[in-house]
Amino acid sequence: MPTISISEHIIRRLKEIGIDTIFGVPGDYNMPFLDIIEDDPKLTWGNNTNELNASYAADGYARIRGAGALVTTFGVGELSAMNGIAGSYSEMLPVIHIVGTPATASQDARAMLHHSLGNGDFDVFHRMSAMITAASAQLTMDNAITEIDRVIQTAFTRKRTGYIGIPIDLMTAQVDAPQIQELDLKPTKNSDEAQSVALKQILQEIQDAKHPAIVIDGCILRHRLEKEATAFVERSGFPTFAAPMGKGAIDESLVNYRGIYSGNVSLEGINKEIEQADLLIELGSIKSDFNTGNFSYGLDKTKTISLHSFKTVIYHAEYPGVGMNELLPLLTKSLPEKMSSIQFEPRVKPAAIDDSTTEITHNYLWNKVPEFIQSDSVVVADTGTAEFGIFNMESPKRTTFISQILWGSIGYSVGSAVGAAMADRNRKVYLFVGDGSFQLTAQEVSVFLRHGLTPVIFLLNNDGYLIEKLIHGPDRAYNNFQMWEYNQTLKYFGGYLENNKCKSLIGLESKVSTRQEFEDTMKQVNQEPNKIHFIEVIMPQFDAPRELSLLVGSSENR
Template sequence: MKLTDYLFQRLHQLGVKSMHGVPGDFNLTLLDYVQPNNLLWVGNANELNAAYAADGYARLTGLGALVTTFGVGELSAINAIAGAYAERVPVVHIVGIPTRAQINGRALVHHTFCDGEFGRFSDMAARVTAAQTRLHDARVACDEIDRVIATCMRESRPVYIEVPVDMVGAEVDGSALKSPITVHDAIPSQNVDAALEKILAKVKAAKKPMILIDGETRPMDMIKGVENIMKATNWPTFTTCFGKGLVDETVANFHGINMGAFDLQERQEFIKDVDLVFSYGPHNSWTNTHAYTSIPNPEITVAFQDTKLIIGGDIIRDVPVKVITDRLLESFAAESFNKYDTYPTISRDYAIPYSDVPDKDILAQDRLWHVMANFLRPNDVLLAETGTPGYGAREMPLPKGVRLFNPATWLSIGYMLPATQGAALARRDQSASGEDARTILLIGDGSFQMTAQELGTIVAHNLDVVVFLINNAGYTIERCIHGREQAYNDVADWRYLEAPKFFGAKEDTFTARAKTYGELKTILQDKRMSDGKGLRMVEIMLDKDDAPRGPLVGLMAKQKGN
């Protein structure tokens, strides 16, 4: 078979049904293999957007892929690839590169520095990917493809594959395709028994345990396992920004995001006295941990990572998270470790009923997100862009099966709109019937401007997407940090609601603007919005100095004091 057939069929086997990217002269013949291998081609407006979209796709399906061209294309995408590395997203970046003859002959081709050097860009890619290969030898090309993709899945990080133009149709022995790709499970060591004993001793001694679910639970492939732990123990369970939306948040012992020093007083009081924390998939960036204040005291923490535990600060290696979690679940099944005679009073995320907000009230960040929460339905995908929407969404109660994309660490504004395209497509690819495939984006004006053209891709592929555009006249999150009144935090003044039409949507596409709660309620309850198909867009007008609860409110108050 042909090399590219092997590559694309392997990806298809692993759940990649759609391929994102942008054509370029070094990848055109490669693209001829997309459709014949039952992949949908999604031509994004540019490569950064394509990579963001592939990332959004991968966070839901477990694997995403994109194709770009040498130099110009791959470098445009590299910020998104770096983001996939930072937040552990398995994306396969395929780059069409010049022929082996051009490379070996140091030819002065375009998309180079005209210096005969063809390794510069792969060298840069190596800094932001977990594995790399250049498929220049047909004898080992299939092994190389499998090695790199397996690394992508094992580490849940992006990888990089270069395909020289003259290798695209090379004949390869594709017999390996008959067997599934080998992604090695972590190997348990004899440390497992001792670790289990240690943990159970802590569990037995604990009077006030809790669970903290962080975002690396997803790349660890432990969402189900953690959910089982949460349900088996009935311990109060919190999450982080990165972890929110992974497990079933409708269970009674789930309490939303632990906002550390920025949380409600009563929640801080509870957490202060906790004497044991099961911390799953910790990801301790400043932004994800509310300035490190929600990281639990290491002395009382059992941190579960891919292949190691950290118990009371001591690292125990080679204890695979799946193995130890299964062992714990066995123990919990045999003996109840419910530690609370009376379940403690800890607040939960809540929606504000429409009837509780006067129609004439002007929209503001303090109640907006709680009112918006009424719009959510089970199995929606909700994406909240870095900026005030990312903070706002942190307090929204999520119906069962809702997945949330929330800024964690990379925080590259502009990410969420293309990721919305990728996520919406992932939902459609995953559901045979196409039902329950609603994807909802909450995005600020500044972020929207970064990558707005992907609305065109959403329209072209007829994806079911609702966009809430927060118009607060610029980068409000930056105004909170510094330069509240500075012109550099302004953005150009677009007519946002003309976007769907400009980007090619049907003339009767639903658009609306809300300044008051009355207007917002009418919009949210409009059937064309909630049950419509294709793109829908709502502009929400907010004051430029208004910030949601949490760190931003305090920062803005400080700015106003200055």
């Protein structure tokens, strides 16, 4: 019977779900596995600066490629990554966390090894991770093949994280490999009977409605149903909105696209349009606080139909197991060939640029920056002002937006941008990160440079944790930190050192404080698309996007 090493089987399965880059940090319990990654000509080792950043990178990679993976070492490494893994679980991303653990004999002997708690319990960290994964396993010689397949298949189909612990002595161990079938990565098939009933009811409600509307949300992106959602929007002709977590899931140039809907945080006029609807059709909704304007989103429940990942809800009736992967295309196909034509008023837009100052305000920045972002790009925004600034930013065609609206871990964006850039080198990455968030994960700039990546990094410098100041303690010392010479970042991280063989071409390292400086800088950036650029943008200390100010104001008692 043919054999295969356990590590090689893991690699085979990761490739099967579209992974060609594996992130992580070396540790003495995972190095034999890293040898196999490095020796594989079809794989790239992410070589991150720490495990937390590696988990963020795997998350960003998964948002572009559909799945991600990272490798850490037992105890100290895996615990450092758990914040990022929890974020991927929360935001429904299939990230596979592979952990190199001590040798089987040492675990059986309950030896007092480094990186352990010294109590002989070698399963404690696996038990922790099991709480933030859809599937987890500790591999043995007997269960390795079946458990690897179970964890990866479950994580991928359920759009959640997975955990695989592999003892160091098993990494190169050979196991029997009968004819291995491909993983079953297709969504679970809907019940024909339940789906037929749900479809008939939805079509009847659409026929009876006089003013139906559609809201596109984040699960459309997670299940990669953008084409199916677009087909439904175009065929129906209904006014269509996107929730913040669904930004980028629908082409904003469509005639019936009306803007971002987030309850009371929406632009003035959008709520009025929603209130006119007598039927709200939600596609992939995620009802988190920041995504719904502190739960001010929606119509009366009796007027809402929700197509979810694994169920459908029509008013108060629930259809478990009727998922939108199968139902949504069927619904589109079943719509009448000639839908009634709707005449739309001009789309509600953010406030025009205020010309009373030359400062780079949020009102100016988010109105102006789309002029410099090319189509087919990736925009990554950190928790804070940037995350809220992109809500109503005009979206260049085929732009993917990445932010952590539900989990909200500051510093996430830097590592995530590394992963997004590695996932598709043909797409330009634009990273918007606040000065406070940047100080948490700045080391990952060196990974951009090492891999020859060429993002445009905007460091939004408002001298402190502005989102925290808006929530509480605007004058408190704990909301401030040491100022850095941010515009020297690429130099400090070795961008000009000759002995760094794998490095990006260095573009601009600029500090801009006026609108003219910003525009002149961006013109030069666009003339050098093959280089990495770092732009420190000086902003008024307490200036914030309108959406953030409204959200904070509505959450004072939460």
